[in-house]
Amino acid sequence: MVAHFQGDQLPTWIEAATSTTELPSLRSFAAQHLERDLYAVTAGLTLPWNSGVVEGRVNRIKMLKRQLFGRAGFDLLRKRVLLA
Numbered sequence: 278m279v280a281h282f283q284g285d286q287l288p289t290w291i292e293a294a295t296s297t298t299e300l301p302s303l304r305s306f307a308a309q310h311l312e313r314d315l316y317a318v319t320a321g322l323t324l325p326w327n328s329g330v331v332e333g334r335v336n337r338i339k340m341l342k343r344q345l346f347g348r349a350g351f352d353l354l355r356k357r358v359l360l361a
Contacts, residue, residue: 284322
């Protein structure tokens with residue numbers, strides 16, 4: 278379902294996961310979390326777009342911020358982000 282962009286099969290999978298008695302943690306995850314955000318999860322499993330590039334940039338900025346914590350001010354952080 279994930280590798281082949283088959284998000285339309287998600288409601289069937291959630292129904293099968295909530296009816297299982299062998300894995301209570303999977304049942305509660307499917308019932309509580311996936312059903313709550315069904316449209317967002319279906320879109321994530323169906324559409325080819327993702328936010329990986331943005332998340333990579335945010336991760337890099339957070340790493341720079343951690344490196345400079347306590348050593349420099351916002352001006353140096355801004356220069357390092359813009360130059361990197």
